[in-house]
Amino acid sequence: MEAAIVTVGDELLAGDTTNTNAAWLAGELTDRGVAVERVTTVPDREPDxxxxVNEYRADYDAVLVTGGVGPTHDDVTMVGxxxxxGRDLTTNETARExxxxxxxxxxxxxxxxxxxxxxxxxxLHNTEGVAPGCVVAGVYxxxxxxxxxxxxxxSVADEFAGERDHVVFVETPEPESELLDRLRAVRERFDVTVGSYPGGTVRVKFAGGTESVEAAADWFRDRVETV
Structure with missing residues (x-):
């Protein structure tokens, strides 16, 4: 299952609000075996x-949209x-009731x-607030x-499922630039996905089938300095 996340709000683009929703949703979907293929933030503008949404719903199994839901002037997500x-907006009597x-x-x-x-x-009833959500044509x-x-x-989490990858992280204090040969070798040797994430240390992520990931991580761990 492949999904896209769309977060809506001028405040996100201006940096007034930290976009925690995208990170939270991406983590939840990934944990359920769903491949998150796009995360996009758009302003409070109906055409955008x-x-x-129209582009992503044609390409992915589900599109999850957050923000801009309610009755105020800048809540235009439902309109968009x-x-x-290709549907009209109408008062939903089930939500009202x-x-x-x-x-x-x-x-x-x-x-x-x-x-x-x-x-x-x-x-989708809002148990923590007022404005309801909805599901329509694969868009949440x-x-x-x-x-x-x-x-x-x-309330809809069970509708998102896929085959979860086995994941192992190996952390090393070596500079990423000095790991290139071993990163290349482990990718060539094992059928796994490899990600390299530098910061104070370098976190190398191995994802795929359990046996392949464990073997790749062991091979790499034996050839780098670890934390």
Missing amino acids: IARV VAAAV WLTTTGGYAADELDDGTTALPEGARV VMPGVPAEMQAMFE
């Missing part, structure tokens, strides 16, 4: 949202997603924009508030 999937019964809101407290979803969408739309997004994702 529609264009990216509706345009991407849930908010007035389970959610504890009076009907006159709910702005029509709060429960406006693409026609025919499946509602969730709020941007992390607690709300995370709770909503957990």
